[in-house]
Amino acid sequence: MMKKVLIVDDSALIHQMYKMILMRYRCAIVAAQNGQIGLDKLAQHPDIDLVLLDINMPVMGGLEFIKKVKELGTYEHIPIVISSTEGKEEDTDRGIALGARGYVTKPVQPSEFHALIEALFAASR
Amino acid sequence: MDTTEAGAITKKVEDFLQVFRKGEEFTHELLNENEKLRYKIVQLEGRTRTAEPSGSGQLNSLEERLRLLEEENRALLGRYQQVEEENKDFANRYVEVEAENNNLANLYVASYQLHSTLDFNESLKIILEIVMNLIGAEEFSIMLLDEKSNELSIVAQEGMATQPRAAIRLGHGIIGKTARTGEAYYRKGDPADVTDVDYANPLVCIPLKIKEHVIGTIVIYKLLVQKSELTAVDYELFSMLAGHAATALFSSKLYSESERKLTTIQSFLDLMKEK
Numbered sequence: 001m002m003k004k005v006l007i008v009d010d011s012a013l014i015h016q017m018y019k020m021i022l023m024r025y026r027c028a029i030v031a032a033q034n035g036q037i038g039l040d041k042l043a044q045h046p047d048i049d050l051v052l053l054d055i056n057m058p059v060m061g062g063l064e065f066i067k068k069v070k071e072l073g074t075y076e077h078i079p080i081v082i083s084s085t086e087g088k089e090e091d092t093d094r095g096i097a098l099g100a101r102g103y104v105t106k107p108v109q110p111s112e113f114h115a116l117i118e119a120l121f122a123a124s125r
Numbered sequence: 126m127d128t129t130e131a132g133a134i135t136k137k138v139e140d141f142l143q144v145f146r147k148g149e150e151f152t153h154e155l156l157n158e159n160e161k162l163r164y165k166i167v168q169l170e171g172r173t174r175t176a177e178p179s180g181s182g183q184l185n186s187l188e189e190r191l192r193l194l195e196e197e198n199r200a201l202l203g204r205y206q207q208v209e210e211e212n213k214d215f216a217n218r219y220v221e222v223e224a225e226n227n228n229l230a231n232l233y234v235a236s237y238q239l240h241s242t243l244d245f246n247e248s249l250k251i252i253l254e255i256v257m258n259l260i261g262a263e264e265f266s267i268m269l270l271d272e273k274s275n276e277l278s279i280v281a282q283e284g285m286a287t288q289p290r291a292a293i294r295l296g297h298g299i300i301g302k303t304a305r306t307g308e309a310y311y312r313k314g315d316p317a318d319v320t321d322v323d324y325a326n327p328l329v330c331i332p333l334k335i336k337e338h339v340i341g342t343i344v345i346y347k348l349l350v351q352k353s354e355l356t357a358v359d360y361e362l363f364s365m366l367a368g369h370a371a372t373a374l375f376s377s378k379l380y381s382e383s384e385r386k387l388t389t390i391q392s393f394l395d396l397m398k399e400k
Contacts, residue, residue: 011254013235013238013258013259014254016234017230017231017234020233020234021227085258105349105351106257106261106349107259107260107261110223
């Protein structure tokens with residue numbers, strides 16, 4: 001079955017980059033420019049298989065998005081991968097502590113990214 | 126000799142002759158048996174002699190078959206090793222193609238985004254995003270050249286201290302020289318080895334060029350902590366940015382100016398119509 005990936009990032013460049021990297025999985029992409037839109041998209045597409053989430057975004061950041069997802073309880077099963085430009089350990093540590101399943105640091109290394117995505121997709125089978 | 130004695134002797138002779146005749150018969154039987162056995166031996170020897178050549182032929186043919194199979198086995202082993210080598214080559218080639226594919230994807234994304242807008246500020250934002258997200262720079266700036274004053278001044282920056290920085294004269298310092306010569310500058314040594322950022326001594330300085338005409342520079346002072354070195358694709362991105370970012374900025378600036386002029390002319394025409 002075709003996987004569905006929600007990309008939550010305020011950068012159009014990152015959206016397109018993820019689309020290019022994810023092309024090999026032939027998955028459907030759902031785009032959101034911040035955490036709030038991300039939550040709306042989750043409500044519209046409850047069959048999402050994976051969320052790629054930026055930490056720093058306007059309106060609602062990545063960490064707050066994870067907290068809201070946890071509060072809602074409905075989407076807790078969906079794996080979230082956080083991405084951070086700064087590579088700050090505290091950001092990624094907090095994200096993981098909140099329930100994110102993995103993280104990537106920008107600039108994204110495709111080989112590492114693929115390994116993480118494949119592992120998450122395999123676990124969800 | 127009386128008749129009784131003679132009779133006893135005759136009986137003994139007859140007994141002896143009887144035993145002798147039996148012995149003769151037995152000897153005849155043995156001789157016959159011996160003859161039969163000799164005949165059988167001759168027959169068997171004859172058979173063995175006739176059977177021997179085909180047995181050795183079979184053996185020879187089996188030996189030949191074994192030799193051929195061994196040769197085939199050696200050839201298959203050789204082919205197996207060859208295929209294994211080819212497999213390794215393919216695996217290496219796959220990794221190379223994969224890396225090349227990723228590089229091309231990055232270049233495609235960067236160039237697509239650069240030409241996706243005619244808004245000057247958005248163009249600047251896209252260049253900042255490319256340098257930050259695709260190259261992995263932490264402190265960097267975009268400088269444009271004012272052709273009247275021959276000075277380069279910062280139009281966008283990321284991660285740098287916010288105090289205003291003086292414009293740089295064309296030909297002065299690394300940045301000024303890069304803008305004058307149009308040649309990209311890469312500082313020697315380990316790019317990750319940055320303790321204090323020296324804004325006069327950047328890590329990378331890329332001229333923004335439209336053909337040979339320099340309109341500004343992208344100056345990188347520091348890379349992100351997780352970025353330990355500049356890779357081949359980074360240099361490709363720098364090279365792409367030198368041309369594409371320059372045209373994107375130049376065309377968006379022209380478009381913004383023409384839009385402004387058009388609005389002014391339109392307002393003027395409206396005013397004329399009213400009068």
